[in-house]
Amino acid sequence: MPNPRVGCVLVKDEKVIGEGYHQRAGQAHAEINALNSVANLNDIKGATAYVTLEPCSHYGRTGPCSDALINAGVKRVVYAMADPNPKVAHHEQGSGIERMRRAGLVVEGPLMEAQAEALNRGFLHRMRTGRPRVVCKLAMSLDGRTAMASGESQWITGPDARKEVQTLRAQSCAIVTGWSTVKVDGARMTVRSNELPSNVAMSVGDRQPLRVVLDSQTQLQGDEPLFQAEGPVLWVSGLLEPVSQVATSRSTLPTLRSTVEHMSVPLHDGHINLIRMLEELGRRECNNVLVEAGSTLAGAFVQAGLVDELRVYMAPTLMGSTAQPLLTLPIASMSDQRPLNIESITAIGKDWRIIAMPS
Numbered sequence: 001m002p003n004p005r006v007g008c009v010l011v012k013d014e015k016v017i018g019e020g021y022h023q024r025a026g027q028a029h030a031e032i033n034a035l036n037s038v039a040n041l042n043d044i045k046g047a048t049a050y051v052t053l054e055p056c057s058h059y060g061r062t063g064p065c066s067d068a069l070i071n072a073g074v075k076r077v078v079y080a081m082a083d084p085n086p087k088v089a090h091h092e093q094g095s096g097i098e099r100m101r102r103a104g105l106v107v108e109g110p111l112m113e114a115q116a117e118a119l120n121r122g123f124l125h126r127m128r129t130g131r132p133r134v135v136c137k138l139a140m141s142l143d144g145r146t147a148m149a150s151g152e153s154q155w156i157t158g159p160d161a162r163k164e165v166q167t168l169r170a171q172s173c174a175i176v177t178g179w180s181t182v183k184v185d186g187a188r189m190t191v192r193s194n195e196l197p198s199n200v201a202m203s204v205g206d207r208q209p210l211r212v213v214l215d216s217q218t219q220l221q222g223d224e225p226l227f228q229a230e231g232p233v234l235w236v237s238g239l240l241e242p243v244s245q246v247a248t249s250r251s252t253l254p255t256l257r258s259t260v261e262h263m264s265v266p267l268h269d270g271h272i273n274l275i276r277m278l279e280e281l282g283r284r285e286c287n288n289v290l291v292e293a294g295s296t297l298a299g300a301f302v303q304a305g306l307v308d309e310l311r312v313y314m315a316p317t318l319m320g321s322t323a324q325p326l327l328t329l330p331i332a333s334m335s336d337q338r339p340l341n342i343e344s345i346t347a348i349g350k351d352w353r354i355i356a357m358p359s
């Protein structure tokens with residue numbers, strides 16, 4: 001993060017002569033690592049490079065990969081998909097593809113575009129919209145309930161599903177939640193690295209995703225467990241009117257940990273503008289957002305059309321008709337339904353995981 005996952009393989013005379021991948025933002029891109037992996041530089045002359053993303057054309061944290069391939073003597077480049085990053089796609093000296101063609105290389109693609117797209121859904125979404133991709137995770141009973149009338153909701157799903165959510169958190173840039181989850185459930189929304197599968201634990205290290213708490217009416221004190229737990233927090237609350245009152249309310253905030261940032265935003269009909277909030281996360285180069293919230297906030301995200309993926313964990317239990325529905329989403333007529341495409345239904349321990357996208 002915030003960069004895409006990219007891999008590159010160099011082939012000469014039907015043999016793989018080098019390979020590399022982009023390991024971390026700030027370090028060399030896939031193509032450079034692949035070129036550096038070849039012992040004899042002469043072997044690269046006339047080789048073909050296979051890349052999962054169009055080689056870049058810009059000077060960012062590193063130099064342009066398209067130039068590096070040209071200068072190394074690569075003759076043909078096969079790319080899986082074009083890079084929608086405006087810095088590459090709209091570069092004044094041409095995109096990576098254009099530069100390489102101009103230099104006389106044979107450039108072919110896209111090839112296996114859907115698979116390449118699936119590698120980097122969050123990054124690609126941010127490049128196209130300026131906002132992160134939003135996954136909304138929910139847990140429900142077989143009768144579609146997500147909390148008792150009292151708000152009590154722990155635990156609906158079993159340990160396997162909860163473990164998977166740890167992985168989902170670890171792989172997200174930010175986790176968005178609402179004040180009531182923080183207050184009522186005492187949720188910390190952290191990643192517990194000892195609950196991660198070892199390969200995930202290795203790739204994320206001890207990084208904690210940014211936890212974003214939406215608290216339009218400033219109902220939180222700032223001393224709840226979420227604020228005490230390790231890792232960065234963005235506490236978003238509504239501006240009180242008149243502005244002078246803001247200072248008053250601020251003076252009542254306890255001393256916050258240095259990793260907690262408090263941000264006041266103008267409210268719209270008493271609510272935090274979710275699109276603005278996502279745009280702010282996009283500016284912070286956040287690719288993937290996980291919404292882990294109660295039915296009200298999750299419903300607001302769905303209602304605003306901001307959920308790119310719904311992940312529902314369904315537990316083999318009935319919570320009854322006085323319990324709360326999955327989402328607060330008032331729909332009056334069948335013509336206003338929100339149709340979804342189900343991508344997969346998978347057994348996770350005793351629960352079922354349903355992944356659905358808006359159609």
Ligand code: AOF
Nearest residue numbers: 006022029030055056060061062065085
């Ligand atoms: C490539 N090969 O392996 C990757 C690319 O900040 P920088 O310099 O690392 O540039 C990041 C941008 O480069 C990123 O937003 C994306 O457009 C492209 N990523 N390009 O040619 C790579 N990771």
Ligand code: ZN
Nearest residue numbers: 029056064065
């Ligand atoms: Zn590059």
